[in-house]
Amino acid sequence: MTVKLSSAALGEIAHTAAVPAYDPIMLTPGILHFGVGNFHRAHQAVYLDDLFNKGHGLDWAIVGAGVMPSDALMRERLAAQDFLTTVVEQDMNKTAARVTAPMIDIIAPDDTDKIIAALADPRIRIVSMTITEGGYFIDASGAFNPGHPAIFQDGQNPDRPKTVFGLIVAGLKRRRAAGIPPFTIMSCDNIPGNGEVTENAVVGLAALSDPAFAQWIADNVAFPNSMVDRITPATGQREIDFLRDTFGIEDNWPVFCEEFKQWVMEDDFPAGRPPLEEVGVQFVPDVAPYEHMKIRILNGGHAAIAYPAALLDIHFVHEAMEHPLIRAFLEKLEKEEIIPIVPPVPDTDLNQYYDLIERRFSNPKIGDTIPRLAQDGSNRQPKFILPSTADRLREGKDIVGLSLVSALWCRYFEGTSDSGRQIVFNDTSADKLHAAAKEARDNPSAFLVFEEIFGEVAGSELFRQRFSHALKTLWAEGTARTLELYLQDALVK
Template identity: 60%
Template sequence: MSSPAVSLPSYDRSTLTPGIVHIGLGNFHRAHQAVYLDDLFALGEGHDWAIIGAGVRPADARMREALLAQDCLSTVIELDPAGRRARRVGAMIDFLPVETGNATLIAAMAKPEIRIVSLTVTEGGYFMDPAGRLDTGAAEIAADAANPSAPGTAFGAILAALKARRAAGIAPFTVMSCDNLPGNGSVTRQVVIGLARLFDPELAAWVDAHVAFPNGMVDRITPATGERERAMAAAFGIADPVPVTCEPFRQWVLEDRFPAGRPALEKVGVVFTDHVHAYETMKIRILNGGHAIIAYPGGLMDIDLVHEAMEEPLIVAFLDRLEREEIIPIVPPVPDTDLGDYYRVIRARFSNPEVADTVRRLCLDGSNRQPKFIVPSIRDNRATGRLPKGLILASALWCRYCAGVTDSGAAIAPNDPNWDELSARARAAKADPSVWFGMQDVYGNLGEDVEVVAAFSAALDALWSRGTRAVLTDYLAG
């Protein structure tokens, strides 16, 4: 039996020239930014905007080896319930060596043809402190400040390249974060300028005045790659150690601030707008918040896959109620978007069995995600005088999960960079729930809100004494 057809680049890749250096060649970038550029190149446009891949961490060297062995082509498999589709994405034409000091990366970014440097370094990779400022005490930031000519971080390398361009009279590139965090461009700007101030205030002032950091909202579910995903590629006749699988849906919303120019991505579905923040708030509250709402009860009920959690009536009813009563009503309007319709699309995406996304992945890194995805919705409800008991229960479910054992008694493996601290707090909160609200980097001053703490305490006590299923049943019964 022959393998299903694979879509190949329809353009001559030998005509591509680089315009972008991208740092962080994970699954999301290869299923998102690279796909949009591949679509643009297929229109016969933008062939001077090809990607040069780069990385600053040891794991990036393994990705480099795998991709160079296949001429920098990425296998992207869309997991549509109606049938899987595979394509080979050809937007990247090289992958720089991963090396201590990042000299090759800096030299590449200093070249005039590079007009955009983009990043996917994960939400937690921006060295921000609990107050939302650059963590100047972070070891990697301190090392870059002490030795800026041989930096170890992406941000230090960006500064070294910008300094070289300034010295050579070359206009600066645009720095474009593609990570899923609020105000990603503003955060990146703060980190880059904050680092520069530690060792070269004049350079910091120049970056502040001349370098653009557009904000953007990105969205596409891309599960981690394992044997299942490699087997999917093999079924298409592709021997690829690093294929990417993803849902059919994708979205990219960007501020149009690219002084050095940009590819015409609006021709392939990217929305350029001054209202990125509105789209971003919608996505973070409804989608990312929704992920957290289904993840922790799913984890406590020993459910492995996200679509299986969506098949559990208690969980999906919990999600529906929180979205419609406590989240969507406090999401600001979004241009040309009906929030109810948007949620219906999200619900269908969560339910896609082909994606086989894991509950554990959604539970990952709650200490970084909760203050972005859940706590702001609690705050906004309180600002209207409402006590959002469902969202508070969702936060209690996170606390209960961090205690490290499911309702059945099965152990939960560490699932957060701060797992040891979280677990200790979660166990202590069983007797004194206020301990949990001592995490001001997560909750700020919410621990001073007597009604919030009382509702959290009641929910957590019920979860320990009666279990997730019973607590959800009672909540839904009103």
């Protein structure tokens, strides 16, 4: 017998899953969140659920808001179950389900007036976001791009914004006009200095239509940096069926994730914040060391294994880690080229951190997929891989493994795996990358023309040499043999 998820069914669901210890009716809004996806519901929402279960911070409930067409489907499915979410945490040795209830509404992406009104609501004291790395309109150097068509459009039409940042600017302007203190803006995306990056986007967009107001934002609005971490795969029918068959819960969009989670933040919240330190959030003076560690070692590790796995027709991440060549490739790359240039992190052994990452990647219960890791490489490579390459080049160090990662990405974008299987791309720049990758088979430098991706790295003669040799070897020898050569220190021309 199964039970459809709803507030009325929580009593029955409590027989198989943990349910909120608080009454969602008692919650009032304090946070407006852009980007209600799986990661947000497995991370920030879970921390708030933990806090509410202690009876604390009940005036910090979440109101979701969307700007993408896909957000409308999320709203429809969650509204049908009273905005509840079943979170299934899967460790190597256990699987547990819990229903979370910190979200009280989601505003549809086409309801601009309602979103701006919510942003102007004095009860909203934090605006947070998980809009993916590609949603910040930045180039390979990390600089805000005011010439992006979507930003230009919002700059010309500040009263009818379409982007997250345009909406935030409109909400802040309305608050200032009404004498309401500004909210704090908190990015929860995997970008180094995500607070500064968000500030550059908000202030930069405001300056296109009202430079004086842009300066007011810079002087009065807080943008704390944060580091977030929890492996959260996409939800498919497999996950929906598993939840129904194992726990008897019918959830329109459950979230599956690992047991591990981490959240490190700078404590800069002039308008107040929930006492999240009570549920494990670390508040630190400087997030940068934690960001570097996570983005370079974990996110960089994901990016490193995605493309050799895809070229070898491997679907799941744990299966990639079971492949001896891929596992050894990742370890050698991390310990010889990535970890040595990651700055020290307080009370953290970076090699032990990598060992933890290796175990997390190997968790077979998560069901994380290679296609998820491989998507959006044009935004992820400049943030997760190429900064390590650039740092090593500045220090005069070799980049054999990191160049191989870039070459694997190029080889992937040719469009077929080593067996000839067609690869399905998921990248906003897929067409131009595919065309360049095909040309690069005979002329490797054709793939390095994208300054917005490769930046200064493309100008390095050593990188171009290492990239070219790795790509030619991939085509001549195949992925497995190329990995073997790298592991034997024989991939140097």
